[in-house]
Amino acid sequence: MQVKELPFYAKVTIILFGLILATYILKNLGGILTPLAFAAIIAILLNPLVNRLAAYKLGKVPCILLSMLLAILVIAGIFYFLSSQIVGFGENLPALKTKFSSLLESLQSWLQQKFGLSIAKQTQMINEAANNSKALIGGTVNTVLGTLGVLLLLPVYVFLFLFYKTLILNFLFKVFAEENAAKVSEILGQTKLAIQSYMVGLLMEAAIVAALNSTALLIIGVKYALLLGVIGAILNMLPYIGGIIAIALPILIATVTSEGYTTQLWIIAAYLAIQFIDNNILVPRIVSSKVKINALISIVAVLLGGALWGVAGMFLSIPFVGILKIIFDRVDGLQPWGELLGDEVPTNYQTFSLRKKKKPSVAEKVVSKSTGK
Numbered sequence: 001m002q003v004k005e006l007p008f009y010a011k012v013t014i015i016l017f018g019l020i021l022a023t024y025i026l027k028n029l030g031g032i033l034t035p036l037a038f039a040a041i042i043a044i045l046l047n048p049l050v051n052r053l054a055a056y057k058l059g060k061v062p063c064i065l066l067s068m069l070l071a072i073l074v075i076a077g078i079f080y081f082l083s084s085q086i087v088g089f090g091e092n093l094p095a096l097k098t099k100f101s102s103l104l105e106s107l108q109s110w111l112q113q114k115f116g117l118s119i120a121k122q123t124q125m126i127n128e129a130a131n132n133s134k135a136l137i138g139g140t141v142n143t144v145l146g147t148l149g150v151l152l153l154l155p156v157y158v159f160l161f162l163f164y165k166t167l168i169l170n171f172l173f174k175v176f177a178e179e180n181a182a183k184v185s186e187i188l189g190q191t192k193l194a195i196q197s198y199m200v201g202l203l204m205e206a207a208i209v210a211a212l213n214s215t216a217l218l219i220i221g222v223k224y225a226l227l228l229g230v231i232g233a234i235l236n237m238l239p240y241i242g243g244i245i246a247i248a249l250p251i252l253i254a255t256v257t258s259e260g261y262t263t264q265l266w267i268i269a270a271y272l273a274i275q276f277i278d279n280n281i282l283v284p285r286i287v288s289s290k291v292k293i294n295a296l297i298s299i300v301a302v303l304l305g306g307a308l309w310g311v312a313g314m315f316l317s318i319p320f321v322g323i324l325k326i327i328f329d330r331v332d333g334l335q336p337w338g339e340l341l342g343d344e345v346p347t348n349y350q351t352f353s354l355r356k357k358k359k360p361s362v363a364e365k366v367v368s369k370s371t372g373k
Helices: 008-028 030-054 060-091 093-115 119-149 153-163 165-175 178-220 225-235 241-257 262-285 295-330 335-341 362-371
Strands: none
Touching: 008 030, 008 295, 030 060, 030 153, 030 178, 030 295, 060 153, 060 225, 153 165, 165 178, 178 225, 178 262, 178 295, 225 241, 241 262, 241 295, 295 335
16 A cells, blocks of 8 residues: 655644644743753763673662762762852952952943943943843743752652663663664664763863863962863853853953953963863864764754753753754664754765764763673
8 A cells, every 4th residue: 555645845834833842842841851851861871880880780779879879979079169169259259349349330431431321321221231131030040940949859860760771761662663673772772872972971071171271270370260160161061152151250250350451361362272172182082973063053952942941951952962963863864964963064065975984982982891882
């Protein structure tokens, strides 16, 4: 029996309807889906450690609990370090406010002399901008508070994902036809390895960037160098947008805490050098070489993630798009979408292209070794 293919306009209508429905669900269920998404990523990261501990025949539950305990200790250590740095920053906050107020007065006087803007007019413009941003700030705060509200559920979600891993995989096998079981198994295995290496690579990259940022700021003589270096590394996970904010923060602190503009110029030079090292050395060699998202898709994904789930969505957007690219690259008929998300730009228009086989990244080697493959 010949199956009649749907016309093009019908396919487009179905796809658009599906995208609208998915956006509606993601927007309205953000409070539930956000912790689940973070838990899934953490479970993927912990899975190689659970498999390694299982080799010692400790039992499934003890392996999961021990892996989670190690992860909690690492996260607690990072939070303790950041909190100790924030306390030191808070002690000097009154002096920073005084210096910032004097700089603001000088800026207002300069604007009045150069552009004829009165102090009252400038104050009015600042108040209007603050009022317009209240909704955005309020939405961001609500998202953060909502995420913190379910923080206690996050370890439960991670444990359940790891405990029911086999059940979830069996479900995926049974969803597809039996004749496709071998192909589904291959796709799931490659996807799991690629996702794990991608996430491990991101963490390794963030640790190295944090060390480089902190070292550069310490040499330059910027206050709160360690805190700003770590924050800059976390923001660096947000492509382009995060990098701009990461540079702006130490420049602002240097402007408030020091005289002149030499320090700010050194900060810009140092961060540009670190970004060059990150983009040309760290990312190609450490982060998974199979998951590289182009600039256009990265920016759009971050903005869409922020519109859907606030700050949490901005951090989840890039791993989510990376996972989509991994799946697209391995499913027949979806490879063009994977190429669209990637950063490989062909030199000419052609129907078929031969891709060069890339060497595995450091993160891929680490994950492969941990899983025994």
